[in-house]
Amino acid sequence: MEYKEETIKSNCIYKGNITEYWVDDVLLPNGKKSKRELVKHxxxxxxxxxxxxxxxxxxxxxxxxxxxxxxxxxxxxxxxxxxxxxxxxxxxxxxxxxxxxxxxxxxxxxxxxxxxxxxxxxxxxxxxxxxxxxxxxxxxxxxxxxxxxxxxxxxxxxxxxxxxxxxxxxxxxxxxxxxxxxxxxx
CATH class of the missing domain: 3.90.79.10 (Nucleoside Triphosphate Pyrophosphohydrolase)
Known part of the structure; x- marks a missing residue:
């Protein structure tokens, strides 16, 4: 079985010179919702x-x-x-x-x-x-x-x-x- 999270909403909270900071709302494989704090580089x-x-x-x-x-x-x-x-x-x-x-x-x-x-x-x-x-x-x-x-x-x-x-x-x-x-x- 593949466990995957579906992005419901994605919000960039800061964009710097080196990184970007995002908070994503995700739908978990069990149907519940959660948040993910992400650094994009x-x-x-x-x-x-x-x-x-x-x-x-x-x-x-x-x-x-x-x-x-x-x-x-x-x-x-x-x-x-x-x-x-x-x-x-x-x-x-x-x-x-x-x-x-x-x-x-x-x-x-x-x-x-x-x-x-x-x-x-x-x-x-x-x-x-x-x-x-x-x-x-x-x-x-x-x-x-x-x-x-x-x-x-x-x-x-x-x-x-x-x-x-x-x-x-x-x-x-x-x-x-x-x-x-x-x-x-x-």
């Missing part, structure tokens, strides 16, 4: 940039929602200037780190929090990095520090609760799996 891209010496580039950034600075893989919103998620990823990598990549491959994509948001996140692996002399500028409201970490250092940051967001935790487990597969195939 254009989608985003995150990048796992691996250096030639086997490290990964992270950015340290203050996040107002949690009132602290954390270490994350580079990421950003898909905007109207980007034709595809890969274009967003390439742009964000250059803006946030000053690098481009010869290898830029999609590893996975998923909804970040489908219980209340439609944000869809693409995660790319970037390798064979090239430092750009005059990279694209960062967003005006973006203040970040570039940090290059070894595998062990990244896991220390995770254990110290400095890496706490889902996309970056995914990147750590991806990195672990990649290393384990390389060791297994030796």
């Amino acid at each position: 254009a989608g985003a891209v995150a990048i796992m940039p691996f250096t030639d010496d086997g490290k990964m580039i992270f950015v340290k950034q203050f996040r107002k929602a949690i009132e602290k600075s954390i270490f994350e893989i580079p990421a950003g919103m898909i905007d109207k200037t980007d034709g595809t998620p890969i274009e967003t990823g390439r742009r964000e990598l250059e803006e946030e780190t000053g690098f481009q990549a010869r290898i830029f491959e999609l590893e996975t994509a998923f909804y970040t929090s489908p219980g209340f948001s439609n944000e869809f996140l693409y995660i790319y692996r970037a390798e064979e990095l090239i430092k750009i002399e005059n990279p694209l500028p960062k967003d005006e409201d973006e203040f970040l520090e570039i940090v290059v970490l070894s595998y062990d250092e990244a896991w220390e940051y995770y254990n110290e609760n400095l890496i706490v967001d889902a996309k970056t935790v995914f990147a750590l487990f991806y990195w672990k799996m990649k290393i384990e597969l390389e060791q297994k195939n030796k």
Whole structure:
């Protein structure tokens, strides 16, 4: 049996630069009514940039929602200037780190929090990095520090609760799996 909710009424209560907030009245599969509070988002891209010496580039950034600075893989919103998620990823990598990549491959994509948001996140692996002399500028409201970490250092940051967001935790487990597969195939 498929459980589906029918939208009876949909009301946008706020439209911001990044998200829209909606309250929907829905008819449940059992015939009862309920409300759903939803966040609509254009989608985003995150990048796992691996250096030639086997490290990964992270950015340290203050996040107002949690009132602290954390270490994350580079990421950003898909905007109207980007034709595809890969274009967003390439742009964000250059803006946030000053690098481009010869290898830029999609590893996975998923909804970040489908219980209340439609944000869809693409995660790319970037390798064979090239430092750009005059990279694209960062967003005006973006203040970040570039940090290059070894595998062990990244896991220390995770254990110290400095890496706490889902996309970056995914990147750590991806990195672990990649290393384990390389060791297994030796």
